[in-house]
Amino acid sequence: MIDLLVKNGPKRGHSLIKGPKDNFSRLFTTNLYTRVLSNIEKCDRDWFVYSKELDRIFYFCCKIFKKGIGRGQLTNEGFSNWGHVGLRLKEHETSIDHVKNMITCYELRLRFQKNETLDKTTQTLIEKEKYHRKKVLHRVISIIKYLAKHNLAFLSNFLGLVQMLAEYDPIIQEHVRRVTSTEINSHYLGHNI
Known part of the structure; x- marks a missing residue:
């Protein structure tokens, strides 16, 4: 902080x-x-x-x-x-x-x-993680906007769209890998948020 x-x-x-x-x-x-x-x-x-x-x-x-x-x-x-x-x-x-x-x-x-802090590598990792999460959030919001625009049910369609996007998008692909391998426990749609 x-x-x-x-x-x-x-x-x-x-x-x-x-x-x-x-x-x-x-x-x-x-x-x-x-x-x-x-x-x-x-x-x-x-x-x-x-x-x-x-x-x-x-x-x-x-x-x-x-x-x-x-x-x-x-x-x-x-x-x-x-x-x-x-x-x-x-x-x-x-x-x-x-x-x-x-x-x-x-x-x-x-x-x-x-960019010469004592924990330069940690700072670099934090910046990369912030960038990654920001990109994931943009994609999740785009999926939600798509579902709302086409008046589609959220629960039955959201996960399918994420999985489909993961086939083509390396950022979502990495996010899905992290979630499924329990590398991260809290994610944008988790109950801990």
């Missing part, structure tokens, strides 16, 4: 410009997504996330890579004290834990982009 989160990165709501006001009329603004460095250079806090539902900010990498109980609200339950947000962000961004988590995030993302 972490690999998927790191690969895709955090999602930001681009429609949101400001959050709700707190008791002191302070609020989240998208200006917080930009960090101004000491040399006046601006950089995007690309791993910085605002939760509209919670009205809190988090550091994505610190949230997913923290070890044990993380220090500070930006790592745990989120931060929403908008009066002190600048100070807390600066403290957090210069902390050792934050730097380590950011390095871990960037290195993992880079390894994914170069």
Whole structure:
């Protein structure tokens, strides 16, 4: 799951410009997504996330890579004290834990982009399996659409169409082989789905 989160990165709501006001009329603004460095250079806090539902900010990498109980609200339950947000962000961004988590995030993302993860073969197998199952699902849906279009009974015709398609289609042929040899126990029409 972490690999998927790191690969895709955090999602930001681009429609949101400001959050709700707190008791002191302070609020989240998208200006917080930009960090101004000491040399006046601006950089995007690309791993910085605002939760509209919670009205809190988090550091994505610190949230997913923290070890044990993380220090500070930006790592745990989120931060929403908008009066002190600048100070807390600066403290957090210069902390050792934050730097380590950011390095871990960037290195993992880079390894994914170069396809050089430690479990490269496993990752390749997962991608192949995802591709295979997607193709099987497309074919199963096509069979179901055919049955519906021609107003044919599902139970008596579906399996026959799958078996007929398996004679010509290598993807369905492989799927049928896996199901009949009990190589896979859960399949699209099984009771475990």
